[in-house]
Amino acid sequence: MNDMTPTNLSGSMPLAAPFVRVKDLRVRFVSREATVRAVNGVTFDLARGEVLCVIGESGSGKSVMMRSLLRLHPKKRTVIEGSMQVGEHDIGAVSDRVLSKLRGSTISMIFQEPMTALDPLYTIGDQIVETVRRHEGLGREAAWARALELLELVRVPSPERRLKAYPHELSGGLRQRAMIAVALSCRPSLLLADEPTTALDASVQIQVLVLLRKLQREMEMSMIFVTHDLGVAAQIADKVAVMYAGRIIEYGTVADVLNRPQHPYTRAMLASTVKDQERGVQLEAIAGSPPDLRALPDGCSFLPRCGYAKPECAVAMPPETVDARGHMARCYRVGVEGQRLAFSAPAIQPSVCTNASQLAAARAEMLGRQA
Numbered sequence: 001m002n003d004m005t006p007t008n009l010s011g012s013m014p015l016a017a018p019f020v021r022v023k024d025l026r027v028r029f030v031s032r033e034a035t036v037r038a039v040n041g042v043t044f045d046l047a048r049g050e051v052l053c054v055i056g057e058s059g060s061g062k063s064v065m066m067r068s069l070l071r072l073h074p075k076k077r078t079v080i081e082g083s084m085q086v087g088e089h090d091i092g093a094v095s096d097r098v099l100s101k102l103r104g105s106t107i108s109m110i111f112q113e114p115m116t117a118l119d120p121l122y123t124i125g126d127q128i129v130e131t132v133r134r135h136e137g138l139g140r141e142a143a144w145a146r147a148l149e150l151l152e153l154v155r156v157p158s159p160e161r162r163l164k165a166y167p168h169e170l171s172g173g174l175r176q177r178a179m180i181a182v183a184l185s186c187r188p189s190l191l192l193a194d195e196p197t198t199a200l201d202a203s204v205q206i207q208v209l210v211l212l213r214k215l216q217r218e219m220e221m222s223m224i225f226v227t228h229d230l231g232v233a234a235q236i237a238d239k240v241a242v243m244y245a246g247r248i249i250e251y252g253t254v255a256d257v258l259n260r261p262q263h264p265y266t267r268a269m270l271a272s273t274v275k276d277q278e279r280g281v282q283l284e285a286i287a288g289s290p291p292d293l294r295a296l297p298d299g300c301s302f303l304p305r306c307g308y309a310k311p312e313c314a315v316a317m318p319p320e321t322v323d324a325r326g327h328m329a330r331c332y333r334v335g336v337e338g339q340r341l342a343f344s345a346p347a348i349q350p351s352v353c354t355n356a357s358q359l360a361a362a363r364a365e366m367l368g369r370q371a
């Protein structure tokens with residue numbers, strides 16, 4: 001496998017103290033018909049100035065986890081447990097009034113589709129001016145000067161003219177830059193990015209990524225970046241979290257996770273996608289499908305798709321195994337050898353276990369052994 005670190009856009013060493021602390025976060029959506037367990041015990045720390053890329057298949061809980069940091073879920077149907085600390089703020093406990101002050105100023109978010117964030121009825125300039133006046137109390141003139149400065153910062157050509165444009169008058173790439181300008185207008189400490197470059201052409205995508213990484217570093221923002229694209233993660237991340245069925249199943253530095261993947265899911269994902277490319281690589285489907293979040297199994301949620309399953313995998317979710325470098329994986333086949341995580345493959349490659357009766361037999365055998 002290629003070492004992807006030399007082309008990583010990361011250059012700065014993040015500062016040590018965690019700025020974001022998420023501990024045992026659980027999110028479920030409750031309706032009369034079912035309970036969807038979208039996030040099932042997510043824990044991570046993020047230092048100031050550090051970029052965490054969250055990768056995983058569709059439905060693995062990436063967006064739900066991230067949106068929880070802004071409490072964007074429908075209040076009535078959502079149960080959130082665990083803790084989320086951003087700077088000195090306990091996100092789960094702050095009042096709605098404090099939260100609305102934090103949104104856009106301390107924590108900002110950018111989306112795949114800029115029209116989610118931009119108001120079609122107002123010019124780009126009005127939207128930036130409104131945000132900085134509301135959060136920072138700037139006068140009109142100073143706010144316009146800031147808006148101009150921001151469009152220059154995100155390299156929008158002819159910024160004076162673009163300030164007076166409505167979102168629909170801009171190209172996709174310029175709209176994305178305008179959304180980034182609005183998101184950065186109050187100099188947030190934490191930027192949440194939900195696949196912000198996925199909809200763009202490859203060349204525009206890399207320009208926007210380079211720009212984001214540059215601004216993130218200059219402004220010493222922490223950033224959580226959700227992506228399906230392993231190449232994007234390789235380019236932009238300091239740390240990588242791999243999510244599966246609402247859990248982080250592997251976590252570590254970008255080099256550790258992408259060059260020395262330990263969890264069978266991460267290994268399968270990389271084996272099926274990353275060849276010689278360094279970017280523009282989407283996650284390919286792995287045979288089988290993720291579990292139903294309305295009825296999660298007791299054991300490892302990846303078991304039905306895993307080629308390395310052991311009987312104990314059917315009984316309980318594997319605990320976290322962490323090495324001296326902080327590289328973590330949740331798999332019974334992973335242990336620490338010396339100071340590093342090490343995956344122990346069986347002598348004979350087992351066939352993928354996809355059969356419900358095989359699972360039931362494995363579980364029965366394991367429970368019998370424990371009795």
Ligand SMILES: Nc1ncnc2c1ncn2[C@@H]1O[C@H](COP(=O)(O)OP(=O)(O)OP(=O)(O)O)[C@@H](O)[C@H]1O
Pocket residue numbers: 029036038056057058059060061062063064065073074228293
């Ligand atoms: N408001 C909601 N009510 C019920 N279920 C929801 C809600 N929001 C998300 N979900 C479910 O939670 C699960 C996780 O969704 P999430 O959007 O976090 O996945 P994701 O990993 O970000 O996927 P994608 O990459 O496709 O965006 C999915 O099964 C989704 O259908």
